Amino acid sequence: GEKPADGDNLSCQGQNRALQLPKVLIKKFNRPDDVYVPSLNMGKETTHARMLQTVTPLAIQYNLKINSKYAAKDFEKITQEILKKRGTTLMVWEHSAIHDLAKALGVQHAPKWQDEDFDSIWVIQFLKGKASLTIDHEQLTPSTVCGF
Structure with missing residues (x-):
């Protein structure tokens, strides 16, 4: 998998992805206008660290700010902000909350995200105020070996 059996960080395969x-x-x-990840839990566990680690190479390469002010399930506040934006917003989110986040954004029939799915990209577009979901794929097969 893309995360180790124990711990909050990406596995080597996840880092390579x-x-x-x-x-x-x-x-x-193209280059996203805004990037969001869930806020890190800074207690004993930092379970949202993987989302930040996933988007960090993109943020470094394109000098992007990463917004991490919202909790993973703070759907009301984050959707209020997202729905005011124009352009492309990239959200790297906890897979167990993506379904509910999509619903909060107005997607009528969002499927559940499968636990071992590290390839899907959900694209939510707004046309005439209505949200529609299409599912794309990265089509990456990253190595399981760390190259560093």
């Missing part, structure tokens, strides 16, 4: 992801995202969507 994160390093390959900027090229995929830029080709498909």
